Amino acid sequence: MRQKLARVIGGVAMLALVAGGTACSSGSDEEEAGGSACGSKIAFFGALTGSSAALGINEKNGVKLAVDKYNKENADCKVELAELDSQGSPDQAPGLAQKAIDDTKILGVVGPAYSGESEAAGPLFNEAGLVTITASATNPKLAQQKWKTFFRAVGNDLSQGPAAGSYIKNVLKADKAYVIDDQSAYGAGLADEVKKVLGSAVAGSDKVQGEGKQTDFSAVVTKVKAANVKAIFYGGYYQEAGLIRKQLTAAGVTAPLIAGDGVNDGAYITSAGQAAAEGTILTCPCQPSTEARGSFAADYKALNGTDPGTYSDTAYDAANILLAGIKAGKTTREGLLEFVKGYSGEGVAASYKFVEGGELDPAQVKVWAFKVTGGKVVPDQEIPKS
Amino acid sequence: MDFDGLFSNIGTLTTTGLTQGAIYALVALGYTLVYGVLRLINFAHSEVFIAGAFAAIWTWNGFGLDQDSSVTGLGSILFYLLVAMIVAAIASAGTATVIERVAYRPLRKRNAPPLAFLITAIGASIAISEAFGVYTRRLPQGAPQLVSPKPLFHLFGVPIDGVQLLTIGAALAMMIGLDLFINRSRTGRGIRAVAQDPNTAALMGVNKDRIILMVFIAGGSMAGVAGLLYDVRIQTLTYSVGFLLGLKAFTAAVLGGIGNLRGALVGGLLLGVVENYASGLFGSQWKDFAAFAVLVVLLMFRPTGLLGESLGRARA
Secondary structure: OHHHHHHHHHHHHHHHHHHHHHHHHHHHHHHHHHOOOOOOEEEEEEOOOOOOHHHHHHHHHHHHHHHHHHHHHOOOOOOEEEEEEOOOOOOOHHHHHHHHHHOOOEEEEEOOOOHHHHHHHHHHHHHHOOEEEEOOOOOHHHHHOOOOOEEEOOOOHHHHHHHHHHHHHHHOOOOOEEEEEOOOHHHHHHHHHHHHHHHHHEEEEEEOOOOOOOOOOHHHHHHHHHHOOOEEEEEOOHHHHHHHHHHHHHOOOOOOEEEOHHHOOHHHHHHHOHHHHOOOEEEEOOOOHHHOOOOHHHHHHHHHOOOOOOOHHHHHHHHHHHHHHHHOOOOOHHHHHHHHHOOEEEOOOOEEEEOHHHOEOHHHOOOEEEEEEOOEEEEEEEOOOO | OOHHHHHHOHHHHHHHHHHHHHHHHHHHHHHHHHHHHHOOOOOOHHHHHHHHHHHHHHHHHHOOOOOOOEOOOHHHHHHHHHHHHHHHHHHHHHHHHHHHHHHHHHHHHOOOOHHHHHHHHHHHHHHHHHHHHHHOOOOOEEOOEOOOOOEEEEEOOEEEEHHHHHHHHHHHHHHHHHHHHHHHOHHHHHHHHHHHOHHHHHHOOOOHHHHHHHHHHHHHHHHHHHHHHHHHHHOEEOOOHHHHHHHHHHHHHHHHOOOOHHHHHHHHHHHHHHHHHHHHHHOHHHHHHHHHHHHHHHHHHOOOOOOOOOOOOOOO
16 A cells, blocks of 8 residues: 555656656747747946946946856856947837847846936836846835836935035034035925925025036036035936036135935046045945945955945845856746746845836845045945934 | 925025036137138037047046046146147147048038038038947947046135136136137238138138138137046046037037127036036926026027127128
């Protein structure tokens, strides 16, 4: 009897094995047409050239490391990285998104890096069902578009803006502040959040042109100087921030500049000059790359020849989520999308789990303040949630 | 509208506006000169400016100066400024000459329609700009702080600094020099003659191609000096800044009366000041709106600009 039972079980197990085997092989037959794990691609979408390329390059190098590691571990079944250079421009984003969608080998995208281009490319990705995980587009609106393919591996401006505001109010103890933004989806969104927190402490505000269009900020500088404030917030990217800081310092304004993650890069210091950049506070819904777990920083340097920069670690994690999906056999776009939706796990920068709209679980979001000290962006403190 | 903000800062807004305007004016001269002689809008002129600006920065880099180095001593400051100015003027004049040789002269020889010139101009502009973009890896290039931006003295309570004095002073000096060159020299007379009536001028023994080359060289040198002044003032240069600055300078030229040298000066300074007043009154996001609104309104009443077209009529 017992023997019989064992036989039956054995038979069922063998049947299951055979069935599994055919399921596998039929799966891979399908993949011949759609794209198998071997030779499939993940894409990085962001600025690799242009005036705001530095962050994009940080991220691309993080993604590159993830792909490189994956390929070493799965040498018989490699995954390719497709680099899509948007130059950070929302005008180029839809065309580039279409290019990614048309390449059926691309199963998932890390990016788009910035909010403006995410806004422009999002509907296309949504329609095509191509999953995107951005490592740095922080405009809150992006998660409210009901795009089923949008995921964000960092906190949004709703976490970063209030934190920057609370830093100005509680750490710098500034009772008068000036708020400037570059009229971009990202910059204006961030500035609005800061204004909400500061309330009556906002002594004045102004808007400038981003994307390298404006280089003479004398009118803004004059206004800031006349307002005699204790702190200046800038919502925008590093190139304009550097010029504004330089021109403010030249006009004798010594109040510190506080800016968001779009300025959190070494290129800001080149743009402002070391002397003027000193003491600038930069917030980021990310942790310092040096705080990344494991051997990430060392591996990154070994591969790319530079230290990891802002968002290198989040981009690495985002790429790893996609790669984990591919490894788990999710070799269709639908499969990978479902995988990311249900993903829960640890990365080097944070723990990841996505909630409604593709937003990172708020409990996982950390906001750090960085300070420019001696020509380098140095971690200052984690801004407490309040 | 922030009238209080405008009137309490009107002095500073004026001086900084005039400084920016002086740079517009120097670039505008190039548009106006070429238009006066060839009836052609040289849209590649913005890249002539960029070439000078990069040449100045790379000259300083060659001396080992970058955005973080400090230079002291009046002698060495003047030396660096002068050397960079000469290099910038040569680089810009050279770029302008190449553009004329490659993009315009062959078309002129074949009597191409005006539209063809417009396209080669835009083509040359994009090609040069992209070449600089690729070469600099599209990163900002830093210039040393040669002239201190600290106020030297106060004029009616308005702080005046060395950068402003240098920019406006150098621009005025260049203008006066160019005005004298056009009105007094033999070549200048040739330029005016070709502007007025190219065929008759040729019959009188004026070498038209040589005159056109001179026009490009003169306009190019002005743009080179403008590039240097831009570097001194902004201290950072990105390959793409020429486009909007060129457009503004072209606006300044039209505002003052295209083809008219003094008009370019008036137009440039006016544009700089209007931009700053608009920024003060409505907020900086309205700056370009105000600048172009003023242009449209002014052209409605004076279609030939403030001072009218006049290079050829010897009114300049």
